[in-house]
Amino acid sequence: MHKKKIVMIGNGMAGIRTIEEILKNSIDTYDITIFGKEPHPNYNRIQLSTVLQGDTTVDDIILNNWDWYEKNNIQLFTGEMITNVDTDKKLVESNKGRQVFYDQLIFATGSSPFIIPVPGVDKKGITGFRDIQDCETMIKSAEDYKKAVVIGGGLLGLEAAKGLCNLGMDVNVVHLMPHLMERQLDATAATMLKEELERQGINFLMEKQTVEVLGDDRVTGLRFKDGSEVEADLIVMAVGIKSNAQLAKEAGVSTNRGIIVNDYMETDIPDVYAIGECAEHRGMVYGLVAPLYEQAQVLAKRICQVDTEPYQGSVTGTQLKVAGVDLYSAGEIEDDETTKSIKVHNDYEGVYKKVVIRDNLVVGTVLYGETAESTRLFRMLSKQEDVSEMTSLSILQAAGEAEESDVAIMPNDELVCGCNGVTKGTIVDAIHAQDLTTVDQVGGCTNAGRSCGRCKPMIADLLAHTLGDGFDAANQKEAICGCTTLSRDEVVAEIREKGLSTVKEVMHVLEWQNEEGCNKCRPALNYYLGMVYPDYKDERDSRLVNEKMHANIQKDCTYSVVPRMYGGVTNPEDLKKLADVAIKYDVPLVKLTGGQRIGLFGIKKEDLTAIWEELDMPSGYAYGKSLRTVKTCVGAKFCRYGTQDSMGLGMELEKKFERLDTPHKFKMGVSGCPRNCAESGIKDIGIIGIDGGWEMYVAGNGGTDLRAGDLLYTVKTKEELIDIASAFLQYYRETGKYLERTSKWVERLGLDHIKTVLEDDTQRKELIDRLNKTLARYNEPWKEAVEDGEIQDKYYTKLEPQLTTV
Amino acid sequence: MTTKTKVAITRVQELPVRAGIPVTIDGHSIAVFKVTDGSVYAIENKSPHPKGGVLSEGLVSGNYVFCPVYDWKISLIDGKVQAPDEGQVQTYHVDIEQNTIYISI
Ligand code: SRM
Ligand SMILES: Cc1cc2nc3c(=O)[nH]c(=O)nc-3n(C[C@H](O)[C@H](O)[C@H](O)COP(=O)(O)OP(=O)(O)OC[C@H]3O[C@@H](n4cnc5c(N)ncnc54)[C@H](O)[C@@H]3O)c2cc1C
Ligand code: SF4
Ligand code: FES
Numbered sequence: 001m002h003k004k005k006i007v008m009i010g011n012g013m014a015g016i017r018t019i020e021e022i023l024k025n026s027i028d029t030y031d032i033t034i035f036g037k038e039p040h041p042n043y044n045r046i047q048l049s050t051v052l053q054g055d056t057t058v059d060d061i062i063l064n065n066w067d068w069y070e071k072n073n074i075q076l077f078t079g080e081m082i083t084n085v086d087t088d089k090k091l092v093e094s095n096k097g098r099q100v101f102y103d104q105l106i107f108a109t110g111s112s113p114f115i116i117p118v119p120g121v122d123k124k125g126i127t128g129f130r131d132i133q134d135c136e137t138m139i140k141s142a143e144d145y146k147k148a149v150v151i152g153g154g155l156l157g158l159e160a161a162k163g164l165c166n167l168g169m170d171v172n173v174v175h176l177m178p179h180l181m182e183r184q185l186d187a188t189a190a191t192m193l194k195e196e197l198e199r200q201g202i203n204f205l206m207e208k209q210t211v212e213v214l215g216d217d218r219v220t221g222l223r224f225k226d227g228s229e230v231e232a233d234l235i236v237m238a239v240g241i242k243s244n245a246q247l248a249k250e251a252g253v254s255t256n257r258g259i260i261v262n263d264y265m266e267t268d269i270p271d272v273y274a275i276g277e278c279a280e281h282r283g284m285v286y287g288l289v290a291p292l293y294e295q296a297q298v299l300a301k302r303i304c305q306v307d308t309e310p311y312q313g314s315v316t317g318t319q320l321k322v323a324g325v326d327l328y329s330a331g332e333i334e335d336d337e338t339t340k341s342i343k344v345h346n347d348y349e350g351v352y353k354k355v356v357i358r359d360n361l362v363v364g365t366v367l368y369g370e371t372a373e374s375t376r377l378f379r380m381l382s383k384q385e386d387v388s389e390m391t392s393l394s395i396l397q398a399a400g401e402a403e404e405s406d407v408a409i410m411p412n413d414e415l416v417c418g419c420n421g422v423t424k425g426t427i428v429d430a431i432h433a434q435d436l437t438t439v440d441q442v443g444g445c446t447n448a449g450r451s452c453g454r455c456k457p458m459i460a461d462l463l464a465h466t467l468g469d470g471f472d473a474a475n476q477k478e479a480i481c482g483c484t485t486l487s488r489d490e491v492v493a494e495i496r497e498k499g500l501s502t503v504k505e506v507m508h509v510l511e512w513q514n515e516e517g518c519n520k521c522r523p524a525l526n527y528y529l530g531m532v533y534p535d536y537k538d539e540r541d542s543r544l545v546n547e548k549m550h551a552n553i554q555k556d557c558t559y560s561v562v563p564r565m566y567g568g569v570t571n572p573e574d575l576k577k578l579a580d581v582a583i584k585y586d587v588p589l590v591k592l593t594g595g596q597r598i599g600l601f602g603i604k605k606e607d608l609t610a611i612w613e614e615l616d617m618p619s620g621y622a623y624g625k626s627l628r629t630v631k632t633c634v635g636a637k638f639c640r641y642g643t644q645d646s647m648g649l650g651m652e653l654e655k656k657f658e659r660l661d662t663p664h665k666f667k668m669g670v671s672g673c674p675r676n677c678a679e680s681g682i683k684d685i686g687i688i689g690i691d692g693g694w695e696m697y698v699a700g701n702g703g704t705d706l707r708a709g710d711l712l713y714t715v716k717t718k719e720e721l722i723d724i725a726s727a728f729l730q731y732y733r734e735t736g737k738y739l740e741r742t743s744k745w746v747e748r749l750g751l752d753h754i755k756t757v758l759e760d761d762t763q764r765k766e767l768i769d770r771l772n773k774t775l776a777r778y779n780e781p782w783k784e785a786v787e788d789g790e791i792q793d794k795y796y797t798k799l800e801p802q803l804t805t806v
Numbered sequence: 807m808t809t810k811t812k813v814a815i816t817r818v819q820e821l822p823v824r825a826g827i828p829v830t831i832d833g834h835s836i837a838v839f840k841v842t843d844g845s846v847y848a849i850e851n852k853s854p855h856p857k858g859g860v861l862s863e864g865l866v867s868g869n870y871v872f873c874p875v876y877d878w879k880i881s882l883i884d885g886k887v888q889a890p891d892e893g894q895v896q897t898y899h900v901d902i903e904q905n906t907i908y909i910s911i
Contacts, residue, residue, distance in 0.1 A: 039892055040890055041889065041890065043890075058890060059890060062890055065889065065890075066889045140856075514867065514868060515868050516842065516866075516867040516868040517867055518867055518872070518879070519865045519867070519872040519877060519879075522865060522867065523865075541824045541825060541865070541866070542865070543865075544865055544874065545859075545863045545864065545865075545874035545875075548863075548865075549863070553859065553863060553874060553875065555857065555875075557859055557860045557863070557875075793822070794822040794825050795825065798827075798828050798829075
């Protein structure tokens with residue numbers, strides 16, 4: 001029998017969801033072909049903001065990998081664009097000349113950034129914010145340029161601005177209106193948002209209308225209607241989107257702002273459908289996934305000839321995905337004569353809530369600073385619940401103890417995942433029916449949490465509530481990599497239980513999907529094994545380049561050499577050696593590092609071992625997931641304020657803990673008094689001398705997640721201090737996930753929990769004991785390389801074959 | 807047609823397992839790998855990522871090497887960059903005769 005042939009134009013979120021729904025309804029009755037202009041499989045466009053902001057990679061946002069298409073027998077052409085549709089012949093044609101006939105055609109072409117039509121918009125250095133390519137353009141530009149201007153202070157513009165800011169650019173946001181996000185926020189919330197974003201480093205140019213893009217070949221700035229100008233070497237257009245409806249229009253399909261569809265996503269031409277941002281339904285073009293996914297369900301059923309309710313339009317809510325900003329808005333946001341609203345404005349804590357009510361029905365809400373009530377308010381809004389019986393307080397806050405986001409009292413039909421339209425009932429049923437235990441598994445079965453991710457905490461609450469004691473909150477994180485389904489804790493438990501002792505054995509026994517693993521799991525397993533067994537023999541080839549080479553690789557593939565200077569203290573001999581080596585090997589850069597020591601940068605790989613030999617100083621591990629430096633101040637020995645010998649303690653700590661493998665890098669600091677010249681507040685362990693003792697701070701971080709340390713204890717003696725530092729370090733080693741800094745780890749486990757462990761005498765003694773045993777296993781790696789010919793041959797020499805041409 | 811030159815590199819047992827060894831032949835930078843099953847591969851020693859690194863320093867897993875600077879996964883067999891990234895590095899034909907490795911370029 002001839003299978004019906006579905007052709008889809010567009011390989012994006014709404015389109016692929018439709019195909020997923022079709023496959024659910026009837027497998028194997030269709031022959032499916034998809035064309036996608038982008039070179040990627042379907043990915044989560046929503047998360048581009050997090051990619052730009054540096055929190056995830058492109059890999060992590062793929063929703064349907066290549067295997068998925070293959071497994072479902074879908075013919076996929078990526079990097080190929082449909083340029084012509086003939087609805088009479090039922091034929092599409094691509095820019096590569098490929099022609100494919102269809103029985104049913106789906107337009108899922110999405111939309112494109114709207115480019116404002118002013119002189120100069122064709123210059124280099126202008127991009128939209130729509131796809132991976134745009135993200136890459138921005139990331140690349142940030143390497144070479146400094147000044148970014150984002151035109152548009154809406155959702156996309158602000159997310160782009162924040163991303164560019166994180167990439168180190170100076171960012172100006174140009175906005176036409178007096179308030180940001182004027183379609184989602186009222187003046188009060190918009191002002192709070194603007195102040196917060198200004199604090200985060202973004203500058204705003206409000207009420208400015210762009211009239212010209214300046215520059216020759218590449219942009220140099222913008223001119224506004226009022227005559228003022230701003231400099232820019234990168235411009236991001238985020239003023240809005242326009243549906244990709246042109247292709248359909250040319251094919252004779254009726255279009256307006258988008259491709260016009262009825263309640264079943266049918267266009268006015270038989271067997272031609274449209275879905276997603278390219279479609280216009282009852283005058284609305286939606287730009288959020290939740291309504292598009294509702295459309296996808298209806299369309300899939302229609303195509304599979306299954307009975308379905310018509311699609312009748314959606315109410316949508318929005319949030320902004322910028323770190324440090326909690327914001328939610330839905331429905332009507334401004335009052336008029338027919339509405340009354342409840343408002344709470346706590347300027348001190350930065351919280352603002354507004355619920356707009358008309359005829360006893362909630363018609364809109366704006367939440368800023370605290371958005372826990374968003375789901376409940378959204379339900380009242382979309383279900384048109386009568387609130388006349390409720391007090392204003394109870395409208396703003398759920399009945400009973402509003403403390404926990406109370407999933408227990410939540411009705412079964414309440415939406416948990418707005419993006420994917422998944423209710424509490426669906427999730428609970430899936431947990432029971434399929435023995436689900438993790439948030440990722442729930443996503444796999446129900447789609448909940450797979451789009452913007454905002455609902456994940458609530459899914460975790462539901463798991464906890466549904467499974468009771470069977471739920472292990474700490475275990476909620478994903479598998480350690482794509483080679484296995486096991487989480488960090490499961491893998492470590494298996495290693496201990498089964499006595500697995502090598503990376504290979506772990507992969508073999510635990511049935512790894514790729515025989516030799518990947519660059520995520522290999523270093524992680526090597527670490528876990530080394531953590532479990534104090535006498536573990538390190539597997540050097542499972543370390544990534546920096547740790548494998550005991551030197552950081554640089555952009556031109558040379559290396560750096562950073563020797564120890566314990567506590568930042570040096571002496572003339574060492575300085576002389578460094579100078580001699582730098583001259584002899586023509587070292588391109590000699591620099592004081594941020595870790596109080598001297599680094600030699602730009603060293604050729606073949607010179608590494610010779611330089612190490614001549615320096616005859618220990619490795620500073622500037623490359624290691626290990627103790628980096630112990631920064632010190634001059635302290636009591638020289639400083640008039642010093643109360644304690646910070647240098648002495650710092651050097652002692654550095655000597656004791658150097659070389660130890662830790663889940664991520666580990667930094668310490670010791671200051672002689674509370675003036676804190678060694679910046680102890682942003683170290684993994686930071687120590688501050690006080691009269692008669694020491695304060696110990698932990699989990700500070702001066703890097704990506706700036707975090708001030710928490711005071712762990714105040715101790716009287718150095719012995720006590722070293723004991724606690726050892727136990728803390730070892731507990732971090734034993735429970736931390738590979739690549740988790742102490743800042744994240746402490747927040748995951750809770751400081752109180754860690755203190756309970758450290759305060760338990762037996763546990764503390766055992767931790768210290770295991771740490772000391774582990775410390776005994778290390779050799780000085782540079783010395784080892786200098787002395788061991790095999791290591792030199794394998795890692796540090798360039799093969800110079802006698803090139804006998806035959 | 808250009809004629810290929812066949813160059814003797816080293817003996818199989820001289821090559822370390824699971825580590826890339828850089829060689830330069832006639833101006834071509836090549837990374838030679840011996841993988842766990844003993845097979846030997848030679849590919850262009852530069853990740854196709856615009857800022858990619860030398861592949862000889864990358865982590866080797868099975869028949870793949872990971873670019874040490876940007877993590878791209880590259881097949882040693884056909885030089886193809888694995889999805890979701892894209893690209894391909896040149897591969898070189900390897901012969902092993904009497905325990906000696908030859909690369910044709
Ligand atoms: C050399 C140095 C910069 C300098 O010129 O001063 C440096 C250089 C590098 N840092 Fe750093 N960091 C240096 C001090 C810092 C500091 C400041 C400090 O330690 O007081 C920080 C912030 C403090 C902190 O970590 O809390 C810092 C936060 C980072 C981070 C972010 C870590 C985080 O958890 O957020 C990375 C990335 C990572 O580790 O994943 C990083 C990574 C890197 C790497 C290793 C990147 C890499 O993988 O190639 C750089 C190696 C360059 C090279 O060629 O060797 N570097 N890095 C500093 C070496 C100190 C040392 O003597 O060991
Ligand atoms: C940075 C960013 C953040 C966002 N944040 C959120 C959010 O927090 N919440 C939310 O709900 N939504 C968010 N969105 C919106 C959401 O991503 C979109 O609504 C959704 O992706 C639309 O799906 P779609 O399938 O209609 O279009 P798309 O996902 O854009 O897919 C359309 C695809 O069709 C391809 N195509 C177009 N024309 C052709 C042709 N002629 N031939 C072949 N292929 C073609 C395009 O290249 C594209 O890959 C965000 C969007 C962006 C860009
Ligand atoms: S921290 Fe205190 S003791 Fe140390 S240098 Fe600064 S002022 Fe002096
Ligand atoms: S609410 Fe966006 S993924 Fe669930």
